[in-house]
Each structure stands twice: as C-alpha cells, then as structure tokens.
Amino acid sequence: MQGVGITSIGAYIPYYFMDRKTIGEAWGIKGMKGSKSIASVDEDSVTMSVEAALECLRYGNRNEIDGLYFASTTAPYSEKSHATLVSTVCDLNKDIFVADFNSSLRCATSALKAGYSEVLSGNSRAVLVTSADNRNAYPKSQQEQIFGDGAAAVTIGSKEVLATIDHVFSCQNEIHDIWRNQDDLYVRNAESRFAIDEGYNQSVEYAFHKILEKANLSVSDINKVILPTPGMKENIKLAKSLGLMDEQIQDTFVLSIGVLGAAQPLTMLVDAIEHAQVGDKLMLISYGNGADAFIFTVTEHINKVKGGNSVQKYLDNRSEFKEYGRFLSYRGVLEAVPGDDYKIPSSTAQTWREQEAYLKLYGSKCENCGTQVFPISRVCIHCGSKDEFVKVNKSEEITKLFTYSIDYLAGRSDDPVIVQSISEDANGTRFYLNMTDFNKEKIEIDMELEFTFRKMHNLGNFVNYYWKVRPIRRKRV
C-alpha cells in the first residue's frame, strides 16, 4: 500500500458575495475590507456540501466510496441524518457507512481523521468527507462582516493518492470562546483577547509543536501551513509567532469570502493541494475547542489537480449582492411579508418514494427505442413500451436552454423573480426547472446550463430539496 491520503478534492463558493462596506453602510459604521460570500435563498449546508462532494466525485470512482461524512455547524436538522441525504443526492451505494459530524468548528477535520482511520483500518476503500457552513452573526457585529458561506470536500483513500496523510495529532481544550446555544440564531463570543489567547492560540500552537515533534520535522521542512482563522488575520499573527515565513502561510481567502466556519479547513486544504509541488509537505491545523493537526506529503498524482484553482474559479464568476435587508431576510433574521406559497403540505411518503427524481435527478432511457426522458416514465412517450427502461442519472449533464420566462411574481416575497426554464440535454431529454444564480441580462436561448441541487421550500415542516439549472459556473472536467 502506497499510503492513505487525499484522493480527490472539491470546493464550492456561492454565487453571491456582499461587499463588507454594504454592511457598514447599513449600520452607519465603517465596513471592513473585502467581501463575504453568501449562500443564496435556496442554499444551505446540505446543498453547498453536495456541490463540493460532487466536485470530488468527478475525479474518482463513486463505487469505491464506502463512507460519507457530513460536517457542519449549521446543519438544517437537529434530529435527522444529513449524511444520508447528501450520499443519496451523490448517488452513492446503499451499503455504505454515513455519519454526521456537527457542533464543533473542527467537525470537518474530526471527520477527516475518522475517515483516515477508517481507510487505514481497511474497513473502507474510500471515504468522502464534505463540509459546509453558513453561520449567522449578530447584525452589526464584526463577525457579521467576517463570516462567509461555502463548502469543501475531500475523499480519503489509498489509490492514486494526491497527498498522503503521514502524521496526525489532536488535543482538546474545554473553553467557552465561540459558541451557540441550541436555540441561538447567532454565534456568541467571549471577550476577544481571552478567546484568542486561551482558545485558538493556545491549542494551535500546542498542536503545531506536538505534530512537528511526532513527525521529527522542523518548521522549515513544511512548505505550507494551513491555519484556518477565527477572524481577519489571527492566523497571520500566530504564524509569525511560530516562526513561519510568509510563503509558508496558506491563504485563508478571508478577504474575499470570509471565515467559512466548519468549511474553512478543507477549503484551504483544497487550494493548498492544487498549488503544491510533488514532495511538498503540508500541515493543517484546525481549531475548535482544541485542535486537529495533520501532515501531508504531496505525491506525483498531484498533476491531476494541479492548477485546478477551484476556489479562485468560483471567485472569478460571482455576483455582488447589494441589498442588506434582503440578506437578513434570507438568513431568517428579518421576517419579510409572507408570499403566496402554495399551501399544500408536502407528503413525507411521496418525497421518500420519489427520491430518485427529486434527489438523484434520475430519468429513464427506453430499452426499446432509446428515448430518454425526465422524470422516469414507465410508459415510453415515443414507442409506448411499458416498463422497458433503464434509469439514468442526469445530474451531471449539461443542457441548452430551449425556452424561458423571467417570472417576476413566482417566488417568495423576498425573492420574487423566478426564471422558468425548459432546457434539453445532449440526449434530447427535456427538463422544466427553475434557474438560479442567473444574470437577467444574459439569459438567452441555447445558453448552456448545469444542474445544481437546491432548497425549494419547507412545506410539510421539512426541507424540500430539488434540482435547478444555472449558467455554467463550475469548472468542466
């Protein structure tokens, strides 16, 4: 065995960002530098983690994934598995081990470490870890300007490893520095110098020295240190005090996307791997009431993803969100006037029964005449044969817009504009879906679209997810 490590990577940054000055202006205070990425009204930690997970799966073999771990501090359900939802949307096998990692800011690295152990033990061939967060901070607080939304995922395995995991170290540190009580909408903080000194700095510094000692390496042996940060530059201050040079410090993207909570460590790791050279040593230390530390060695397989620039590519294609009031409404902070949602509650049984369409975007291909349709049709619309079809996963197809309407009154009151669209994939399959993340001025017939998994509504007192189309945004494999 060549060693266990990261075998594929994926990141996701939402289409919208808000300039920090917009928030400052809303409150008559100084806005900080840069911008924060914000999840749209149809996104949450599940949908964003799906984006990152699917990115990972585009490199690897879905059938070898024996485990999926979902990590987030902002999971939509307090009681119900999210990992099953994400693994179903990703069309993973039924007989795999799925687990939710919640609450802690280092839940993604807890999952990473658990996945590493799982693969190392031989119980699983590969484990997909996907993390996402969209945390709320108190309106007007500094954190409100700092926090951003996003997702990142990695697969851990032992075949064609991009970066082997060579050493791990963890420590714990019980402290109330950053926390949310069960019903809190906003993150709470202890007095900042206490929180940073006795929380973040103490644990990260401890783990840094411990893992170096364990690996028998010195500071200069590490090419890149990945230090997620709780604020704008706490990582830089700490890194300097640890004796790291500028070029050894991995960019946090805090200036352009903000602090991504549980998704920050893997987002930074993805970028670090994509920019590494063969043989580089990477160190990741993630903080959250203690720390998880890892040392990786980059392998020759890095060329597969080198220059992928996953995060930057999303940053190159996004749109400024200027309406602070609407942002607060999206986050559930302000209650906008109720809209005209269709009031029939969703059926849990129907949602379960039809998950191949709703969650996997399965269509069918007639075995008699070859006609492909969405959703699955038991009687072929072309030749009329009954129950002679194979199911086809459509979620990775690219479609072309056939016709559309920019519908100004179809959405919620805080998001009224819905683009109704009919598009067609290369097999002639037609889809009626809402378009999301669009620029109204640039919608035209024949434009290319990709599928994206989104939140539709909460009728029935649960989150109703489904697919939408959007103008091409993710990189093409």
Add this chain to the structure above:
Amino acid sequence: MKDSVAIIGMGCSKFGERWDCGISDLILESVYEAYEDAGVGPQDIEAVYYGNGFANGVGATAVSDTLKLNGIPIIRNENYCTSGHIALIEAILAVASGKHKVVMALGAEKLKDTGYPGLGVGRGMSPVLEARRTAPGSFALIGTRYFHEYGLTYDEGRSTIGKIAVKNHKNGMLSPKAHFHKEISLDDVLNAPMIATPLGLYDCCGNSDGSACAIITTAEIARNFRDDPIYVKGFGTAMDGGSPLYKPNFSWTSFGSLVNSSKTAYEMAGIKNPREEIDLAEVHDCFSVTEMLIYEDFGFSKRGKAREDIENGFFELDGGLPVNTDGGLKCFGHPVGASGIRMTYEIYKQLQHKVDNPKRQVKNAARGLSHTFGGPPQISAALILGNEKG
C-alpha cells in the same frame, strides 16, 4: 352527431370581483337566467354536468345544495381551464346518447376567496417538480420560443401580442357583464408592469368570480322550447399524452391538443376552411400569446403568419373573423370552471343576434366556435355551434 343536440337556454352571471357573493349566489345568477331563457324549471332538469376547478374535496355539492335538485346525477368535471367546456360537451353527449332529454351544463368558480390577486403558484402532483410554476410563467414559455422561432425581436413580439390585448379590451368595453371596462393603448400594454417575460400585466387575463349555465336538449324537440335554438355542429376534446414540460422534441409553438381538438370539431361540423367558414370565435386568451398560438393551431392563420393577420385587424370586431367579441378571458374575466360555458354563452347570443349590447353584434353570424385550453398547458376543448340545421 351534428345537429342532433341543441342549446335552448343560457345564463351568465356578472363576472368580476364579487366580494359579496358566494359560489351559490353566482350559480343562482346564471342558472335562473338560463331557466327563464329556456322556459324550463328545476323539475325539468334530468342531470347536471358541472365544471369547477378550484373547490376541491366537495364534489358537486355546491350545485345540489344551491339548486335543491334532488335525486338526479350531478357530475363534476375538473380539467383545469377546460372544466366548463368539457362539462358542456359531456352534457351534449348525455343528450345525444338518448339517456336524457333535458340536462344542464353549469360552470362556476369563486376565485376571489383564495386571497390570490392572480392565479396562484401551482405545484402539480409533486411537492417540488413544479413548485414555482405559475400560469403566466408557463404560457410565457410559448412566447419566448415563438419569437425565437419566427425571428421576432423581443419588442416586435411584445407589440404583436400586445395588439391582441388592445383588441380584447376594446371589445370588453361593449360587454356589460365583463369584469373590466377599460380601453387601453398599445403603449399601455408595453409600459405596464412585467409579470413573466414577455407577458406584461395587460397580456394576462382577469382573475374573476363568475358562473355560466346552458340548458341542453335534443334538436328534435328544441323548437318546443323556443324558436331560435342553437344547434351543436361539432366538438372536440384532446389531452396531450405527457406534459409539454418534459416532452422530447416539443416545439412550444404548436400544441397537439389544440390541433387535434379543433380538427375533431371541424370534421364533425363539416368545416374545411375554418378561416372562411366560421363567423366568430371565442378562444382561450388566458394570455395574449395564447390567443396568437390558437390562431395558427386552429387554422385561422397560416403557420407563422398570425402576426400579419393581427396587424391587418383580421380578428377585430369588424374584421374577417372576429375573435373574443365579448372581451375574452382578458376582459370578461376567467373564473376557471365557468369560462368555457361563458364563451359559449357569447356565441349562443351572437348566433341568436341577441347580444346584450348591439354594438358588438357580429352581423349575420351563423356559425361560431368557443374554445378553452388548460394545464401546463396540455388539454383543449372546442365547440362549434350554428343557428340553423345543416
């Protein structure tokens, strides 16, 4: 089937925002007008075919409870916007079958109790597949593709369909029972708030309360009731197999249900050239673009040439084939289950030369067509009437 069934009485309530009326009041308004018009009473009615789209889970009890009709079949039909028309066609078939002599077709809808200013956001049979699909957003898909297919710019396309809205508003001014009485200009249409591109406010029909009723009997005995019964010449109903939303190769510029329902009706009526042989039509102008589509699918205009006919005023009240003489769904209003019978009411009165405002009477009208179209859209019903046998 042609000329074997006749309409001997009709009624139509005032359409509009009838805040002070429940569905029972609306039903009474049209039914008692129809009783009087036909010279019949409740004791003569052997069966009722009732079109209603939105009062679900209550069957046809609004009819029996209101009219106190006892011990007879009352059958409700819900088929989107064709609910009324199909109820009417089923009533015609019931008479033609010989089972009944005198039956009632009734359509009624109380939309303004739903709290929606427009037809609501639908969702079809799934919580998510069509969660944000709206009526304007669905029919707008026709417009975008039609403009693309026939090389019209967005502005040219909007002006073309806008003229249909202007025409129907002009006709509605002459229609006392219509919901809206407001003459509008093309500029008004083009500058109105956008609803769902390319449809602005005036491209969309009214969302109204209303009811309409027809009393039907055999052609054989129709003259026992009145001197000017109106004869059923032909009808056709067609639902497309598979939603247009997901149908491979679907053009969005022509609908099989429109073509098939009109073809069936024309064949039954012996019509070869509808453009020449029909004197007036009431067609489903839920949105201005729908009316344009129907011109072509019904053979009123050549494929891709509806625009020329619109520009030339062919469908105006004084044109070669006046369409929606009472203001259409656009101005008369669109209480879904009532609309098909309301449109037939206009044809019936026109063919008797007895419209309530002589200014919109189509001279020498002898043969007319009424039509509705519903669903995502997917279902169409057409009915052809004449004022003489043969």
